[in-house]
Amino acid sequence: MRTDSSPLSSPLTIYRKDYTPPAFLVDTVELGFDLDPHRTIVANRITMQRNPDGTNCDIVLHGEEIELVQLRMNGKVLQAGEYSIEGVLLTIKNAPDQVVLEIETVCVPVENTTLSGLYVSNGNFFTQCEAEGFRRITYFPDRPDVMAKYTVMLRADKATYPVLLSNGNLIEEGDLGDGRHYAKWEDPFKKPSYLFALVAAKLVCQEETYTLNSGRDVLLQVWVEDGNLDKTDYAMQSLKNSIRWDEERFGLELDLDRFMIVAVGDFNMGAMENKGLNIFNTKFVLANPRVATDIDYAGIEAVVGHEYFHNWTGNRVTCRDWFQLSLKEGLTVFRDQEFSADMIGSDSGRAVTRIDQVRTLRQAQFPEDAGPMSHPVRPDSFVEINNFYTVTVYEKGAEVVRMYQTLVGRDGFRKGMDLYFERHDGQAVTCDDFRAAMADANGRDLRQFERWYSQAGTPVVTARTRYDAVKRNFDIILSQRSNHPDQLPFHIPVAVGLLGEDGRALPLTLDGGTQEQGATTVVLELTEQEQIFRFRNIDERPTPSILRDFSAPVILEYDYTDDELLHLFRHDSDPVNRWEAGQRLAMARLLKLTAQVAAKQDKPLKLDTTFLDAQRALLIDDTLDPAFRELALILPSEGIIAEQMDVVDPHAIHTARQFMRRTIGTELRAELLAQYHANQTPGEYSPDALSAGKRALKNLCLSYLLVTPDAVTLSLAQHQCEQAGNMTDRFAALVALIHSGVDASAYLQRFYDDFSSEALVIDKWFAMQAATPATDVAAVRKLMAHPAFTLKNPNRARSLLFNFTNANPSQFHAADGSAYAFWAEHVIKLDAINPQVAARFARSMDRWRRYAPALQAKMKAALEQVAAQTKLSNDVLEVITKALA
Ligand code: ARG
Ligand code: ZN
Numbered sequence: 001m002r003t004d005s006s007p008l009s010s011p012l013t014i015y016r017k018d019y020t021p022p023a024f025l026v027d028t029v030e031l032g033f034d035l036d037p038h039r040t041i042v043a044n045r046i047t048m049q050r051n052p053d054g055t056n057c058d059i060v061l062h063g064e065e066i067e068l069v070q071l072r073m074n075g076k077v078l079q080a081g082e083y084s085i086e087g088v089l090l091t092i093k094n095a096p097d098q099v100v101l102e103i104e105t106v107c108v109p110v111e112n113t114t115l116s117g118l119y120v121s122n123g124n125f126f127t128q129c130e131a132e133g134f135r136r137i138t139y140f141p142d143r144p145d146v147m148a149k150y151t152v153m154l155r156a157d158k159a160t161y162p163v164l165l166s167n168g169n170l171i172e173e174g175d176l177g178d179g180r181h182y183a184k185w186e187d188p189f190k191k192p193s194y195l196f197a198l199v200a201a202k203l204v205c206q207e208e209t210y211t212l213n214s215g216r217d218v219l220l221q222v223w224v225e226d227g228n229l230d231k232t233d234y235a236m237q238s239l240k241n242s243i244r245w246d247e248e249r250f251g252l253e254l255d256l257d258r259f260m261i262v263a264v265g266d267f268n269m270g271a272m273e274n275k276g277l278n279i280f281n282t283k284f285v286l287a288n289p290r291v292a293t294d295i296d297y298a299g300i301e302a303v304v305g306h307e308y309f310h311n312w313t314g315n316r317v318t319c320r321d322w323f324q325l326s327l328k329e330g331l332t333v334f335r336d337q338e339f340s341a342d343m344i345g346s347d348s349g350r351a352v353t354r355i356d357q358v359r360t361l362r363q364a365q366f367p368e369d370a371g372p373m374s375h376p377v378r379p380d381s382f383v384e385i386n387n388f389y390t391v392t393v394y395e396k397g398a399e400v401v402r403m404y405q406t407l408v409g410r411d412g413f414r415k416g417m418d419l420y421f422e423r424h425d426g427q428a429v430t431c432d433d434f435r436a437a438m439a440d441a442n443g444r445d446l447r448q449f450e451r452w453y454s455q456a457g458t459p460v461v462t463a464r465t466r467y468d469a470v471k472r473n474f475d476i477i478l479s480q481r482s483n484h485p486d487q488l489p490f491h492i493p494v495a496v497g498l499l500g501e502d503g504r505a506l507p508l509t510l511d512g513g514t515q516e517q518g519a520t521t522v523v524l525e526l527t528e529q530e531q532i533f534r535f536r537n538i539d540e541r542p543t544p545s546i547l548r549d550f551s552a553p554v555i556l557e558y559d560y561t562d563d564e565l566l567h568l569f570r571h572d573s574d575p576v577n578r579w580e581a582g583q584r585l586a587m588a589r590l591l592k593l594t595a596q597v598a599a600k601q602d603k604p605l606k607l608d609t610t611f612l613d614a615q616r617a618l619l620i621d622d623t624l625d626p627a628f629r630e631l632a633l634i635l636p637s638e639g640i641i642a643e644q645m646d647v648v649d650p651h652a653i654h655t656a657r658q659f660m661r662r663t664i665g666t667e668l669r670a671e672l673l674a675q676y677h678a679n680q681t682p683g684e685y686s687p688d689a690l691s692a693g694k695r696a697l698k699n700l701c702l703s704y705l706l707v708t709p710d711a712v713t714l715s716l717a718q719h720q721c722e723q724a725g726n727m728t729d730r731f732a733a734l735v736a737l738i739h740s741g742v743d744a745s746a747y748l749q750r751f752y753d754d755f756s757s758e759a760l761v762i763d764k765w766f767a768m769q770a771a772t773p774a775t776d777v778a779a780v781r782k783l784m785a786h787p788a789f790t791l792k793n794p795n796r797a798r799s800l801l802f803n804f805t806n807a808n809p810s811q812f813h814a815a816d817g818s819a820y821a822f823w824a825e826h827v828i829k830l831d832a833i834n835p836q837v838a839a840r841f842a843r844s845m846d847r848w849r850r851y852a853p854a855l856q857a858k859m860k861a862a863l864e865q866v867a868a869q870t871k872l873s874n875d876v877l878e879v880i881t882k883a884l885a
Contacts, residue, residue: 011874015381016323023056024048026148035156035200037110044138050097059092062135062142072102103139113833121266124201131385134193144192144319145428152185161200167275197274206232213247223262231286238304252312268836271303273310289685289726297687306336320428322385326377327431330397344689351575352627358550365391369458371846372882378431378453383878386836399553400452406493408442415441448491455487463558467541474538479530492526495551498542503571509536543567548574582632593656598649607663627693630700638809648850654810665704676701685726699732706740763799770803776811777819794837805844817858824862835873842879
């Protein structure tokens with residue numbers, strides 16, 4: 001919390017250019033914990049020595065919300081004048097070159113509602129140290145370029161906390177008498193403080209000995225609360241798959257004898273890659289068919305993979321400073337994306353995962369990059385680093401890594417990774433070091449590629465084409481621009497294919513290109529502001545398929561005609577662009593309908609049969625994966641439509657999109673019903689991609705049919721709700737029912753009663769109601785009064801509040817501004833509990849300047865109401881200041 005009280009006084013900004021190496025390096029850290037929720041005593045013994053490369057001279061330690069009991073240097077107690085504490089910095093001047101510090105501090109875990117540092121969740125102790133939580137546990141140079149070896153002694157009451165875990169290997173344990181016990185852990189690897197973790201808890205585990213490819217045995221454990229052991233199989237399986245995958249794809253082996261995953265119900269983010277002791281939000285561990293959906297299963301696989309892959313990309317090689325966050329996060333997201341795609345195996349399955357990634361970028365990253373929190377993948381400054389765990393650093397960062405692979409090929413990418421580890425294992429490095437490894441391993445000049453790290457915003461690539469029938473040349477003229485005037489051109493890989501009139505993929509001969517004989521996709525490298533690419537021997541005017549597989553995170557403009565889009569929608573061999581053609585067809589109609597609604601014309605809304613016929617043909621084409629068909633039939637979200645408009649009218653968008661959904665539901669009723677029945681998955685539930693795809697398509701059909709329910713479709717949904725053998729189907733049916741407008745309260749109540757003891761399912765119960773267009777702010781307030789609701793648990797707060805503001809735009813933007821006032825009230829309330837969660841929630845208002853003036857004024861007033869608070873955290877302050885700037 002800030003201590004001064006002037007509203008919106010600018011908080012301290014930290015700049016990347018100000019980086020200096022640490023004055024002292026730490027060799028070893030010995031930590032002793034006497035764990036007590038009301039008063040935990042931490043003894044910390046650090047051996048450190050002057051850094052020959054250091055430019056400063058003082059010892060600087062960080063500490064926050066901890067009480068310093070004693071500080072000794074080389075055996076001697078330091079008195080008040082021999083060190084100084086200012087804000088979070090403790091400085092010791094005139095220190096000798098070799099130093100042993102002994103620091104005793106006290107913290108109060110039970111009062112720590114921020115969930116950063118050492119805290120209590122459901123009576124158990126957990127830690128979260130990334131990014132700057134370690135300083136809330138003890139004084140330390142809490143920066144990622146200080147890597148040290150840790151030994152940890154945990155002492156706690158044995159009956160209350162029978163399980164004592166920390167990083168690395170358990171080297172000793174025993175009783176202390178007086179009902180307490182201890183465990184001593186040693187991590188053989190050097191690590192930065194943000195990777196420290198401890199758990200002291202009453203938990204049980206599923207464990208297994210697993211044999212690595214090298215023949216070495218490792219112990220794998222998944223720790224959960226008693227009663228949840230029936231929900232750990234999938235996490236364990238995903239862990240084993242991750243270990244195998246990293247060995248095979250990147251030649252990276254688990255370097256520890258023991259690897260633990262621990263689930264905790266109160267957690268700010270998804271999970272954390274602490275060395276050997278990953279701590280997870282329960283949401284990304286616990287699953288069985290009764291409580292988890294297909295999407296939950298996929299999330300578990302991805303996050304288990306993600307945290308495991310961090311062991312090399314993040315832990316063995318870490319970040320020099322937090323500006324380099326994407327060095328580990330972008331790379332590790334790319335790795336988990338590739339893992340999930342490889343686990344499906346088929347090309348079409350891989351394409352489905354890619355389409356999902358594109359949707360996330362458009363839904364969340366493009367808007368972020370066009371709004372007040374826009375920042376480069378490697379930011380230049382921040383106020384609060386926790387605000388920069390963003391879709392830009394993560395997902396756009398992953399796109400940047402993917403572009404290396406697109407440019408140098410899969411084998412070249414592997415060579416670059418090998419060189420990266422050869423050079424930097426055990427080091428804290430920068431994004432430039434990664435780029436240099438990719439360039440050097442492949443003999444490529446990737447200097448211009450650096451701009452992907454330094455320039456924010458989404459580039460726009462415009463394509464024009466011309467065909468010369470006499471010379472049989474087809475030219476694609478690509479140009480790039482950005483909305484930042486002083487930006488320089490990016491190095492953009494644009495994958496391209498050409499379709500003949502019969503839909504065939506044409507073999508490509510690019511002028512000056514080096515592609516293989518008969519290739520039907522080539523990667524054009526756009527490096528200048530404008531370039532012409534010439535294809536030879538083209539016998540007919542082709543339809544261009546540009547930006548295949550979404551080869552770069554850009555907005556592509558090309559004046560496609562409806563006929564060309566229909567052609568691509570029917571025939572493109574690139575599934576991502578095939579899907580994209582459908583999205584363009586839909587978007588053109590959605591924008592027209594929205595404009596018509598906004599203009600309040602009397603003319604009835606209409607949807608052309610060309611579009612409906614294309615949708616119908618795709619729906620019933622069973623040569624295509626059900627998962628692909630589902631994605632191709634989902635209309636662009638209200639949020640994505642909003643991004644296309646100069647002035648956003650959320651109500652017109654909602655009306656237009658609902659009209660389109662209703663029309664599809666009624667015009668395609670017979671086919672939707674047939675596909676609903678054809679894509680049932682009888683028998684035992686399996687989360688595999690094919691089964692999940694069938695359920696997704698079936699449930700999308702149901703949701704279309706339920707836009708205007710009739711006796712037949714209503715009873716299908718009711719029956720599915722009552723009889724479903726898994727959460728995916730039960731959840732989908734209930735959502736379809738509550739969205740249909742019929743009275744579904746009995747089904748909602750039944751759902752609640754059946755799962756009242758399953759926190760993650762109760763989150764779903766709140767979430768689905770929050771996202772229903774019929775739920776207004778009054779209804780949300782009523783749900784908040786429900787005994788199961790609490791603002792203190794991040795998952796619960798997100799399920800109701802975030803889903804309302806982010807997934808229910810027509811109510812969030814209620815004309816009277818009541819939901820904006822609700823937002824302001826709860827940003828403030830949340831901030832007093834948990835600044836990280838509050839700052840995320842605050843960002844629901846990011847795009848306020850794009851709304852119609854009447855709404856904008858009310859949004860601004862709400863922002864100013866928050867800004868006027870005197871006790872805001874830096875987290876919220878940064879978001880609000882930037883929104884209003
Ligand atoms: N490194 C973690 C992950 O992406 C995220 C932890 C971030 N936590 C935070 N409070 N900023 O896997
Ligand atoms: Zn990560």
